[in-house]
Amino acid sequence: MQRVKDKVVILTGAASGIGRATAILFAKEGAIQVLSDIDEEGLRGTYEMISQKDKINTLKVDVRRPEEVEKMIDFTVKKYGKIDVLIVNAGVVRVGPIEDFSDDDYDILIDVNLKGTFFTCKFAVPQFKKQKFGSIITLASVAAHIGQLNHANYCSTKAGILGFTRALALDLAPYNVRVNSVSPGATDTPMLRSDVAKQAENRGVDFDIVKKEFEEEGVLTRWASPDEIASGILFFASEESTYCTGSDLRIDGGWTTR
Numbered sequence: 209m210q211r212v213k214d215k216v217v218i219l220t221g222a223a224s225g226i227g228r229a230t231a232i233l234f235a236k237e238g239a240i241q242v243l244s245d246i247d248e249e250g251l252r253g254t255y256e257m258i259s260q261k262d263k264i265n266t267l268k269v270d271v272r273r274p275e276e277v278e279k280m281i282d283f284t285v286k287k288y289g290k291i292d293v294l295i296v297n298a299g300v301v302r303v304g305p306i307e308d309f310s311d312d313d314y315d316i317l318i319d320v321n322l323k324g325t326f327f328t329c330k331f332a333v334p335q336f337k338k339q340k341f342g343s344i345i346t347l348a349s350v351a352a353h354i355g356q357l358n359h360a361n362y363c364s365t366k367a368g369i370l371g372f373t374r375a376l377a378l379d380l381a382p383y384n385v386r387v388n389s390v391s392p393g394a395t396d397t398p399m400l401r402s403d404v405a406k407q408a409e410n411r412g413v414d415f416d417i418v419k420k421e422f423e424e425e426g427v428l429t430r431w432a433s434p435d436e437i438a439s440g441i442l443f444f445a446s447e448e449s450t451y452c453t454g455s456d457l458r459i460d461g462g463w464t465t466r
């Protein structure tokens with residue numbers, strides 16, 4: 209059985225990592241998708257990996273730009289008349305000791321992770337309120353639940369996502385729209401690899417040393433594959449989670465159980 213057959217799904221950050229794995233999984237599960245990303249080449253790569261192309265649309269969207277986000281929502285509603293699932297996945301990481309952290313790095317964290325989430329929901333919410341059904345899924349992180357060395361600003365954006373998700377769940381409950389978040393632990397994507405490389409460089413140690421430290425944070429002592437996060441996103445998108453709203457699913461290999 210396909211769990212999101214012919215559901216209309218919008219996904220941001222679909223060019224890489226967790227977003228790409230989600231697009232591929234949702235295609236197998238029969239979804240009609242509007243896949244977006246700032247990275248056109250990566251988005252093409254995701255498109256090529258999906259066999260049933262007639263159900264796939266790709267759009268270049270920078271989630272920092274409200275007019276581009278609005279176009280994505282309008283395109284979807286005009287073409288399909290509804291949005292069943294909105295997956296707010298685009299995100300960036302910047303790390304470093306707070307005294308050396310640049311304003312530019314701070315701004316990009318806020319603009320993509322928080323404002324990007326706000327814009328994506330802002331333009332979709334009128335349609336959700338009108339149709340009176342749907343599921344919104346945001347991407348928080350293990351970093352929303354615990355501190356990580358040199359991650360203060362990233363942690364603050366992801367903790368912000370948890371607050372945003374809970375509050376929006378209250379606003380949309382009267383409209384039969386559910387809002388939940390997924391909190392991945394260390395997941396093997398270009399984002400995590402760049403994070404580990406930066407930390408290794410800052411500390412003057414090998415990439416593999418920092419990688420091993422991250423692996424040992426989870427009690428399962430390995431990184432997640434992006435597919436393991438995509439299946440949690442699918443749970444919130446599907447009929448299997450109809451009593452969940454305002455909740456957060458930690459898929460972190462036991463990192464936060466210590």
Ligand SMILES: NC(=O)c1ccc[n+]([C@@H]2O[C@H](COP(=O)([O-])OP(=O)(O)OC[C@H]3O[C@@H](n4cnc5c(N)ncnc54)[C@H](O)[C@@H]3O)[C@@H](O)[C@H]2O)c1
Pocket residue numbers: 220221222223224225226227244245246247250269270271272297298299300301320324347348349350351391392393394395396397398399400
């Ligand atoms: N990988 C991890 O270990 C991990 C852990 C916890 C949470 N997350 C979260 O999961 C989400 C996906 O991360 P990932 O690991 O797949 O990263 P990734 O870097 O592989 O993919 C992120 C995607 O977002 C896109 N993006 C960045 N800025 C954008 C913008 N302004 N507009 C549109 N798209 C933009 C990138 O081009 C990229 O395709 C993020 O929100 C991230 O914070 C990841």
